[in-house]
Amino acid sequence: MTWLITGGAGYIGAHVVRAMLDAGEQAVVxxxxxxGIAERVPSGVPLVVGSTLDGDRVADTLREHGxxxxxxxxAKKQVGESVDLPLHxxxxxxxxxxxxxxxxxxxxxxxxxxxxxxxxxxxxxxTLVTEETPCVPMSPYGETKLAGEWLVRATGRATGLSTxxxxxxxxxxxxxxxxxxxxxxxxxxMVFEKLTExxxxxxxxxxxxxxxxxxxRDYIHVVDLAEAHVAAARALEASPGSDLTLNIGRGEGxxxxxxxxxxxxxxxxxxxxxxxxxxxxxxxxxxxSADRIATELGWKAKYDVEDMITSAWEGxxxxxxGAARG
Numbered sequence: 001m002t003w004l005i006t007g008g009a010g011y012i013g014a015h016v017v018r019a020m021l022d023a024g025e026q027a028v029v030x031x032x033x034x035x036g037i038a039e040r041v042p043s044g045v046p047l048v049v050g051s052t053l054d055g056d057r058v059a060d061t062l063r064e065h066g067x068x069x070x071x072x073x074x075a076k077k078q079v080g081e082s083v084d085l086p087l088h089x090x091x092x093x094x095x096x097x098x099x100x101x102x103x104x105x106x107x108x109x110x111x112x113x114x115x116x117x118x119x120x121x122x123x124x125x126x127t128l129v130t131e132e133t134p135c136v137p138m139s140p141y142g143e144t145k146l147a148g149e150w151l152v153r154a155t156g157r158a159t160g161l162s163t164x165x166x167x168x169x170x171x172x173x174x175x176x177x178x179x180x181x182x183x184x185x186x187x188x189x190m191v192f193e194k195l196t197e198x199x200x201x202x203x204x205x206x207x208x209x210x211x212x213x214x215x216x217r218d219y220i221h222v223v224d225l226a227e228a229h230v231a232a233a234r235a236l237e238a239s240p241g242s243d244l245t246l247n248i249g250r251g252e253g254x255x256x257x258x259x260x261x262x263x264x265x266x267x268x269x270x271x272x273x274x275x276x277x278x279x280x281x282x283x284x285x286x287x288x289s290a291d292r293i294a295t296e297l298g299w300k301a302k303y304d305v306e307d308m309i310t311s312a313w314e315g316x317x318x319x320x321x322g323a324a325r326g
Contacts, residue, residue, distance in 0.1 A: 001025055001026065001068045001069050001111075001233075001237060002025075002026040002027070002028060002065060002066050002067050002068050002069070003020055003025055003026065003027050003028070003067070003068075003069045003070065003071055003233065004027075004028050004029075004030055004061065004062065004065070004067045004069070004070045004071070005017050005020070005027055005028070005029050005030070005070075005071045005073065006030045006031065006052055006070065006071070006072045006073055006074035006100065007030075007031055007036060007072075007073035007074035007075065007115075008027070008028075008029030008030065008031055008036070008041065008045075008047075008071075008073070009029055009031040009033060009036030009037055009038055009040050009041050009047065010031065010035060010036045010037075010040075010073065010074075011171075011179070011180075011181040011182070011183070011222070012073055012115070012168075012171060012222060012225065012226070013029070013031070013036065013040075013073045013074075014036075014037075014040035014041070014179050015174075015175055015179060015222045015223060015225070015226040016071055016073065016225075016226045016229045016230075017029060017041065017042065017045060018042065018175065018179075018226065019223075019226035019227050019229060019230045020071075020229075020230060020233070021042065021045070023230045023234075025230070025233070027045050028045065028046045028048065028061065028065045028067060029041050029045055029046065029047045029048065030048045030050060030052075030058070030061055030074070031047065031048075031049065031050075031074065032049065032050060032051045032052075032074070033049055035183075037182075039178075040178075040179060046065060048061045051096065052072075052074055052092075052096035052097065052099055052100045053091070053092070053095060053096050053099055054099075055099045055100075055102060055103050058099065058100055058103040059103040059106065059107065062103060062104065062107040062109060063107060067107070067109055068109060068110055068111070069109060069110060069111035069112070069113070069233060069236070069237065070100070070104055070109055070111070070112050070113070071113040071115075071229055071233065072097065072100060072112065072113065072114050072115060073115040074096070075092065075093045075096075075115065075144075075145075076088065076089050076092045076093055076141070077117075077141060078141065078185060079119065079139045079141045079142070079281075081141075082139050082140040082141035082144070083139055083140060085140075086140040089140045089141055089144050090140065090143075090144055090147075093141075093144035093145070093147075093148060094144050094147050094148060094151070097114075097148050097151055097152070098151060101151065101152070101155045101161075104161070105155065105159045105161060109161070110161070110162060110236075110237070110240065111161070111162045111163075111233060111236035111237055112152060112155075112156070112161055112162065112163045112164075112236075113163075113164045113166065113229055113232050113233055113236065114148060114149065114152045114163065114164065114165045114166065115166060115168070116145045116146075116148065116149055116165045116166055116167045116168070116245075117141075117142065117145045117167060117168055118167050118168060118169045118170075118218075118247070118249075118286060118288065119137055119138075119139065119141055119142035119145055120135045120137050120142055120145050120146040120149065120167060121133055121134075121135055121136070121137070121142075121167075121286065122135070122136035122137050122138040122142065122283070123136070123138060123281070123283035124136075124283065124286065127285070127287070128251065128287055128288065128289040129247065129286060129287065129288050129289060130247070130289040130291075130292070131167070131245050131246065131247060131289075131292055138281050139281070148165075149165040149245065152165055153165070153243055153245075156241075156243055157243070160240070160241055162236035162237075162239065162240055162241055162242045162243075163236070163242070163243055163244070164232040164233075164235070164236055164242070164243075164244035164245075164246065165244070165245045165246070166228060166229065166232060166246055166248050167245070167246065167247050167248060167288075168220065168225060168248050168249075169217070169218040169219070169220050169247070169248065169249035169250075169286070169287075169288045170186065170187070170217045170218060170219045170220065171186075171219075171220055171221075171222050171225055172186065172188050172219050172220070172221065172222065172308040172309070172312055173221040173222050173223065173303065173307060173308035173309075173311040173312050174222060174223075174311045174312055174314070174315045175222070175223050175226075175311070176315075177311075177314045177315040177317075177318040178315070178318065179315070180311070180312055180314070180315020180316065180318070180319075181222075181312070181315070182319065187217070187256065187259060188259070188263065188308070188309060188312050189312070189316065190202075191259070191260055191263050192263070192267075192312070192313065192316045192320075192323065194271070195263075195264075195267060195269045195271055195323065196316075196320050196322065196323040198271075199271075200271050200272060200273055200274045201260045201263075201271065201273040201274075202273060202274060202275075202276050203256050203257060203260070203273045203274070203275045203276070204256075204276055204277070204278055204279045204282060205275070205276075205277060205278030205279070205282065206257070206275045207278075208278075208284040208285075209284055210255060210284055210285060211255065212255050212257045212258070213257075214255045214256040214257045214258075215255065215256050215282055215283070215284060215285070216253040216254065216255045216256075216284065216285040216286070216287060217253065217254060217256075217259075217285075217286055217287070218249040218250055218251065218252065218253055218254075218286065218287040218288045219250065219254060219259075219305055219308055220248055220249050220250055220301060221301065221302075221303035221304075221307055221308050221311075223302075223303060224248075224250075224301040224302055224303055225248055227299065228246075228248050228293065228297070228299050231293075231297040231298070231299045232244065232246070232297060235296065235297055244296060246292055246293040246296065246297070247288040247289060247290055247292065247293060248288070248290075248293065249287070249288025249289075249290050249301075250288070250290060250301045250304075251287065251288055251289060251290040251291075252287070253285060253287040254305055257273065259305070259309075260273045262305060262306065262309055263309055263313075266306065266309050266310055266313065267309075267313055267323075
């Protein structure tokens, strides 16, 4: 099959492209390069620069490259920014998806994998989050992802398009240093940034109802995540008309304090964190149940937190050589 990977020049997208190629699939990247990096696209893989809001360009791309399946990762994804710019997020994430699906169904593409998020759950008060846990998103970003799932599922039911919505938990790590995340929006790069600045890492609140008082999260290596996309894509190809909704996580929680301690140890730094007030909207614990994806796709994460930190650090040092002096 030939898969169109929207957002394929981004951090996660570039890993999905490589996983598809490694699995023997053909790939085409469609990216507006607002945050993606063209150099991430492998040699020989076509790169079409465009927005998912441009229906004609999407339709031309699907036709010219004989696309038979789509993995849709292109989206705006910063929670805080979405609170300030909700109309922008709804336009990019929901209207862009609608335009894309319109082109996909007109071209009779058979399979569609949608990049969703654990943000659809909001603040679940459960030990493990299953796919049946009620979705109560707490930000416009999370709302757009849940609305996207509804749109994808409804389109599949109406047209026979095989669909999968993959709810990512906390993504980290890199396959190679040059594919590492260049953003500083998640815990691991935020800690790296503070260490590089000779400043203490920050803990936002240490009075949560968790074993050490800090928030607990489920971390997934980006290589495992990419392989989950391949597994989902192949499942859709094998079972026309499928409608899957799957958590992508490890089912293991790591607290913020534990993560900072591990980062210090693995990077050679020794900077104890400082505690600052809680951030609004941070749930105490969000950890995935990964049982359904194991049953449905036979997929299981291979990499642990140490692998994530080590590979992410190699990418950070590549961009910030002075950080290696820790």
